[in-house]
Amino acid sequence: MYSLTGLKLKNPTILAAGVLGTTGASLQRVAQEGGAGAVVSKSIGPEPKKGHPNPSMLKLNCAFLNAMGLPNPSYQEFKGELEIAKASANVPVIASIFGGSAKEFVKVAEGLLPGKPDAFELNLSCPHAEGYGAAVGSNPCLVETITAAVKEVSKLPVWVKLTPNVSDIRTIGKAAEAGGADAVVAINTVKAMAIDIESGYPLLGNRSGGLSGPAIKPVAVKAVYDLYAALELPVIGVGGVSGWEDAVELMMAGASAVQVGSAVYDSLDVFSKISSGIEAFLDRKGYRDVKDIIGLAHEMV
Amino acid sequence: MYSLTGLKLKNPTILAAGVLGTTGASLQRVAQEGGAGAVVSKSIGPEPKKGHPNPSMLKLNCAFLNAMGLPNPSYQEFKGELEIAKASANVPVIASIFGGSAKEFVKVAEGLLPGKPDAFELNLSCPHAEGYGAAVGSNPCLVETITAAVKEVSKLPVWVKLTPNVSDIRTIGKAAEAGGADAVVAINTVKAMAIDIESGYPLLGNRSGGLSGPAIKPVAVKAVYDLYAALELPVIGVGGVSGWEDAVELMMAGASAVQVGSAVYDSLDVFSKISSGIEAFLDRKGYRDVKDIIGLAHEMV
């Protein structure tokens, strides 16, 4: 059992927000069949949102590109999905939420409380949703205010998810810490774009979007490394994890746990595979516990 | 012949700064044997610099990671290499320069003038050199001041090379424009890191560095696209170009020409291959000129 901001996880792998998190049934499946130690829902907002027009996600050579545009059925409808997930997943269920202001974040958080999420993850980092996500999350003042506002309306742990598209991610991490966050999550997708050269059209319906998958792992490692050194809070690592080696690398950079998003493309049980891979690695190297490797790179000088 | 900020290029591919640009002989070889339309030197500074300890560059799965640390023999010594390159390359030779302040930039630029570079490229974007590069280049005021200062001391075209590690690269591009730049170059490497899980040591001597190669192409496409829309200046695209398709994609995003760095790993004549690939593409699609495809994606709605 791993303890993370008070939640008990059977292993340190967590489903990342926006991936297979649209329905309670899907969250349940990722936990049960996939073996995730915890699951994060799709980001939920104040109003139903269809998201950007298709194409909304593509596999590129070393990465995935997406601009879903935060499609979600609103907190009113999602509350029920949360209940389903809670009833059947048997692992902590974290509600990812978004809004354009502290008021909206609070409205969504309060609206979802009856669904009994185990924690909130604040999406202050989506790179392609005007007025939401990174648009808000690049501003340290807003990050602090929003974090504090959500902390105020419930006793649940609050994780703040950060964008790498800033000059120095530590500034934003510190704002989250000042706002009372229980953990930071790094990183959301990296601003990116691809163009179809046969037609000249941008490949995404939204023209540009966010990069995820293997290509961004080195960016995530750097962000986690910097945040670990700068903050007191636990850092949850996400970005390009598809095997146990990636998870170990992020942990050595300072991640207390890792989230996995795009790699569900390879297989749903990527979570089981990663967590048993981590265990085997700890055994082989004679570490007693994941704690021995969290932040290890900071000591190797 | 392509014309770019007044320089005549036999094709729109340019050797990127810091790659095979330490000696005049090497610049000559990339032009002659590699087929580059122009070459940019290693970034040259006010004092000799050994750079960071090794490992200073690694090939990762979809990318390259480096932290060279701006090794250079100083402008005094490099002037001679520039003369060698100018004498034998038969293509425009651009001197990349760096400094910690406008004064230093000016000193280096003036010091290199006797070597007769065809243009200056200002490195305001290296992500892993304390006090230089992105440390300066994330600040719009400094970017404007430095650009203006270098413009003042010579009539040569000045290209300003930008870092993607900012919230909005357009702000920096506009500062360069305000300072009188003749073109912007985007992007330099993306802040990144990798850790050796067997030992826990960061893989680079400098611990962290910059990502280049295929992984960052979608980041470069987005930066070029945004800059093209925001600026009047030509944008020179760089980041992850290794084939003609990549070059065409960056051009459709808005690049007037492309630079190629890491892909010299595959072969030196990547420049010839890319430029003939572009020609064949233009022919097949019935475009008269590269101009037909520069910025094309902006029109496809």
Added chain:
Amino acid sequence: MRPLNVSIEKVVEESPSTRTFVFDHRFESLKPGQFVMVWVRGIDEIPMGLSSSNSITVQRVGQATSKLFELEAGASFGLRGPFGHGFTLPSSEEKVLIIAGGVGVAPLAPYAEACKARGAKVRTILGARSAQELVFKARFSKAGSLDITTDDGSEGVKGFVTTLLEKLEVSEFEKIAVCGPEPMMAAVFNTLKQKGEVSRAEFSLHRYFKCAIGVCGACCLDPYGLRVCKDGPVFTGAQLLDSEFGKYTRDASGRRVKI
């Protein structure tokens, strides 16, 4: 995978509302029932079953399909795929029952042909609103025997595919493959259930697709979270028992919508 750029070689008007677009790329490894994502540039990207290794057969319903209907030979669009699992192919000598409704013929016509090529015996029940909406009659009859139903009785038996199905001895078919509008498939499902034959029947489902590669979660079915794009679109009746199938679907925002 970046979308392939394909050019239209031929447009075939199959019915007033349905056209086949034959394009210049062959998906040689196509398993009938697999789909592609059709990128109508500037508009949308939508799922379509492959009606042969180099064609899609499209019913005009809204913006993207209407835009497709404006395209003529020589025009091009983007294609990603093929994706998903197809219908299970029979071994030679097996008997196959195909039940197709409306544009559900698209993945079933190549399936019928593949069954025949393997030496299986194919019987098709083809239903449509009216005679003029019947698509691929010739392909199905070439592949085996064909029964037709139309809602208005303008051709074949008046009624629904279930009108015929109810009377059929289904147990003699080793394979049963179904595709059509969900209410029609739900009716077939119930009929087969009553006959105790639903578990091994296969149904090709439609849900709202975004990523089409099993990542985003837009197309998940209750209560097991099966992804229509990746775990399907073809599911066995056993997988659909006690599921949302026939009851509700979800719109692009993830809200439930009654079938």
Added chain:
Amino acid sequence: MRPLNVSIEKVVEESPSTRTFVFDHRFESLKPGQFVMVWVRGIDEIPMGLSSSNSITVQRVGQATSKLFELEAGASFGLRGPFGHGFTLPSSEEKVLIIAGGVGVAPLAPYAEACKARGAKVRTILGARSAQELVFKARFSKAGSLDITTDDGSEGVKGFVTTLLEKLEVSEFEKIAVCGPEPMMAAVFNTLKQKGEVSRAEFSLHRYFKCAIGVCGACCLDPYGLRVCKDGPVFTGAQLLDSEFGKYTRDASGRRVKI
């Protein structure tokens, strides 16, 4: 390519200043003359020729090599490679002349063995400062005939490798392979040039390496810009004619430094 983590199986003291580190990974495809980048964690990463498919032979000169000398069996370091082009292998029956100076023996010992294994006739001139600095005598004599020179005359002929080379009928050798300190290689180069035999001789060069994969440009030779790490480290005499070889090299900053 991320560095491989290798463990030291054995440390062999070859001379007071030279040790061989045998490690637990075999580069089966090694072409003698190829090198690896040895990552002495926390210190530096430095190039080393492979002295066999699973060893490096290191002369202690500065910080990284001294750190290596502190390591014992069981300790580990990182390895990237093998990189670069090796010496050209002879066909059977060919005659090979090997000229090795100091730690230049490292890539030449496996070359001698590979030559012998192919049936070639190997003759080695091995030079060192003194008897105790002679490395791999046994390996070279097992592979063919061996002549020794020492600066102080403590073993073999007193003098330099060129002392012997000058008297040799070099034209009878189809292959000539040279590795050692640059002043020694330059002397060999000049001797061979006088004999009109330098073009086909092969020399393994040392330059300051950073990337080791042909990208950064740190190791380029004047006047053609050949990269020692990628186009070399083994070059023919023809490639080195009228070059910087023997005249100057460059330090880590790229400044020229006299040889």
